[in-house]
Amino acid sequence: MAHDHDPTELISLDFDLTLHExxxxxxxxxxxxxxxxxxxxxxxxxxxxxxxxxDLDPDQQRTYDNLVQAGVLPQQASRP
Known part of the structure; x- marks a missing residue:
């Protein structure tokens, strides 16, 4: 049984994951x-x-401050 299917035709697949979630x-x-x-x-x-x-050493503190300033790490309330 041959199927005439255009390989460029998009097939829509819809999944409702509400129940699974x-x-x-x-x-x-x-x-x-x-x-x-x-x-x-x-x-x-x-x-x-x-x-x-x-207890960061000065170099570690500089790195930490740079990462906070860049937005990589959040500023902690307990940190200066």
């Missing part, structure tokens, strides 16, 4: 569990960044 979100929330505290998680991340960028 809703299912994915439910599974993420279930995996996180009821004891997850998003505010505590954010505070923990901020503390980790503060520790990561603490």
């Amino acid at each position: 809703a299912r994915r979100r439910v599974e993420v929330i279930a995996a996180i569990g009821p004891l997850w505290d998003p505010i505590a998680a954010i505070r923990g991340e901020e503390a980790a960044y503060a520790l990561l960028y603490s």
Whole structure:
């Protein structure tokens, strides 16, 4: 059985991922569990960044400042 199909003709494929996305979100929330505290998680991340960028030598501080100025790193509230 031969099909006469023009190879230059575009074929439209539409996928509705709404149900899949809703299912994915439910599974993420279930995996996180009821004891997850998003505010505590954010505070923990901020503390980790503060520790990561603490006690920089002058060359490291210059590099950090250049990266902040370039928009590569966000200015941390605890940083000068």
